[in-house]
Amino acid sequence: MEEEYPMPFSLEWTKEEIIDVMEFFQVIEEAYEKPVRKETVLAKYRRFKQIVPSKSEEKQYFRDFDEKAAVSCWKTVQQAEKQEAGEAFKMI
Known part of the structure; x- marks a missing residue:
């Protein structure tokens, strides 16, 4: 997204935490532009959750x-969880 x-x-x-959170948001954007791998999205989300463990803050x-x-x-995270291992997907 431009x-x-x-x-x-x-x-x-x-x-480091700011960079990791920014990388999570960037992979979310990428999922709307081109296919991204399930593992990439979920790894970035897991790191995000380490930084932001509170559900209300996450929301x-x-x-x-x-x-x-x-x-x-x-x-996007939900769609990643539905994918088979190794699959890439793109949000519409």
Whole structure:
């Protein structure tokens, strides 16, 4: 997605955590542009959950990003979970 917009993050996170969360959001965007591998999405999501373990915080970050990027983080993660091992998929 070509449009530039701020990705949600917390000032309490380390530089590494901010980069990891940004990589998660980037793979979500990629899933709407081209096929991405199930394992890539789920690995980035697992790391995101280590940084943001609270379900309510996760929902807030997802909502903020979804609105700005016109994507659905949760639907993308759900679609990844449905895929067979090694499969790539693209969101429509």
